[in-house]
Amino acid sequence: MRKIVSDLLYSFFAILLALLLGALLIEATGYSSLSAYAALFRGAFGDSYAIAQTLAKASPLIFTGLCVAFAFRCGLFNIGGEGQLVVGGLAAALTGIYISAPIFIHIPLAILAGMAAGGMWALIPGWLKARFGAHEVITTIMMNYVGILLCSYLVNYPFKAPGWVAQTVFIKESATLPKLIPKTQLSAALLLALLFSFLTYLFLWKTSWGYKIRAVGLNPTSAEYGGINPARVMILSMAISGMLAGLGGVGEVLGVHKRFIDGFSPGYGFDGIAVAVLGRNHPAGAILGALLFGALRAGGMAMDRVTDVPADLVFVIQALVILFVSAPEMFRIIGRLKK
């Protein structure tokens, strides 16, 4: 409990420090940091629309954050969230377009299809690691390219909707996730994200499978000695991790765009790594991290509209936040080296 409080305090100061340094940068480039931040804050929390935007941007980030955190609990670095999210999105879109079913069957079916596709996409690196010892960082990065480009091909040729844009046709009404607030991007994907955060927590800390996964993550040698098969557990963890990323794509496709658009993800999968780091690889932390990054994203877009400060600056602030959040860990490591 004490550790959670101190972690939260650390993160809070890291954000504060990042905003301060960001302000210096804005001033140095000749803009007013005060008006920039005011615009950013209004864009993120100013009214119900702004808050809805923040929550909408946070939804896929919760999923990708969970994806990275889950794999990390098993000692694996899943950098392939982006690819898993995209293939998950396409699978959900195709299910939404080509299958006819009543809403209470169609939506779960599309969700399952997205999970299955994302899971499969991560299962391959997991299997390669267990079977041949191929490092998952390399293979998941490679699978990103394969996944993103494969989906890009599919919506440019076989599944392309008439017109100029590389996208599918709209999904059926029966597969659409309902909006939580009309005329915003906020859909039931957020509820799905919160539900899966809770499920992830239950699975990891309250089941014997979660016990095995954490055991392998903390000490594979001891786990093996205790009769756990680390290879099998790693494959399973990667698959589940991929399913979580796939769900991120599902939410965007079924809830926001209602179709698969080539390049719909502005790097949610990669931001998931930062979200997981910020959230200390805990589901609750992932929610908080995703909310922060969602706010920065939504606010940054507003700031871009109403001030001259470029939205790119938001990415600088994001980077600074990550830098400062991981700094205590860095100081600890440096301290250890000195001794």
Added chain:
Amino acid sequence: MNAVVLRNITKRFGDTVANDCISIAIGKGEVHGLLGENGAGKTTLMNILYGLYSADSGSIFINEEETQIRNPKEAILCGIGMIHQHFMLVPVLTIAENIVLGVEPPGILFDRKKACTQVEELSRRYGLSVDPSCTVANASVGIEQRVEILKALYRKADILILDEPTAVLVPQEVEELFKVIRALKQSGKTIIFISHKLREPMAICDRISVLRKGRFVGTVVTEKTDTHELARMMVGREVELNLKKSPMRRRAPVLIAESVSALNDRLLPALKEVSFTLHSGEILGIAGVEGNGQSELVDVITGLRKVAGGKILFNSEDITHSDPKTLHTKGLCHIPEDRYKRGIIGDFTVAENLILGQEDAFRKGIFLDEGRIVAHAQGLIDAFNIITPSPKTICKTLSGGNLQKVVVAREFSRNPRLFIAAQPTRGLDVGAIEYIHGKLLEERDAGGAILLVSADLDEIMALSDRIAIMYEGAIVAELEAQNATEETLGLLMAGVVK
């Protein structure tokens, strides 16, 4: 005159006081023992003297002069040399190159010949014979230790700190080391001999200082004390040094190994046709210098390493290619040699560690049954005297002895028939050793079959009913315990007689 005086040295690590106001005086030219259990603060104190740590308070006097020692370089300038428990040598370099490394004879090119003659001269002067042109990789552990001592002497050390120097040696090598120490004393060197054993300091030291739990207990003159007094000073209570062993009742064979072969991690042969039979109700001790295949033997029996040839039978069932899980259910338990790397999961709680391997048995529906896990833990904590603030304490914060009790409690609680105990008391204090030895004997008397692998000859001799000696991956001899003497075992372990 005193070579070293430590006055009121205090050193804290977080909340723990590793050294609490310790004052010790070490006379010039004496062999001074520094005795204490693991965690008593011996190594911390010596690391302060060697400049690896800085003391929070207190002062150091070298040759009656107050001295600031901020790093090992300054310690070396003061004439202090430290020989660590784990040697710090470059295997591919020759002995001479290792000795002069960092302080080579001056000149742009490395003068190998000069280095060799210097080392030869040095080794003659102190009677530490080594072959300077031999590479360290080909040298034995005893020779490596000499190289470490020569390294310190080459840097003109007058005060030598030996940290647990006998831990890695066979009895004959210990005798050789003692000869070297006596020769060094003759030539006027001061020697600090760190140990947690009782007999060795008694044999070699002039005076012995004892530490307990970070505090200085006292300094005694070796001639005027005995092992019982030392043990009492070390532990703080009377200790039963001699185990009470009931006569053995050997029953049916439990574990049979038939010409078992296996490879090590570098895929070289590590086990060569090892055969033995272990019966119910007996302890079979596997003695040997570490690295002669004992670890691989344990791995093979416990299903953690592939068997390359031969057969293993457990209660006449073939278990040659069984995995750890299957073996657990058949009634095998395993106390691994490295409790930190293998025995526990440091970041898990005590309760979580106590169900490792049985996690599926502690379910209620699909969820873990928290209440039953904690109750199970509390039961074992009481039964095995594990000292922990609560079952939910993070395991790695426990002391070494309590960690080992966690491992023992978990393994013994499964009602096993076959016990594989690898280095079960390594690095533990006297109290914990006493406890674990007692538990092993208890299980033996109850009809358990125990395979005890240990590098500690005293432990092997105290517990075993039969002793097998491993050398270079093979069992070179097997003796009934009553026929085994330290001398014969030592010779067998060193591969001198077959």
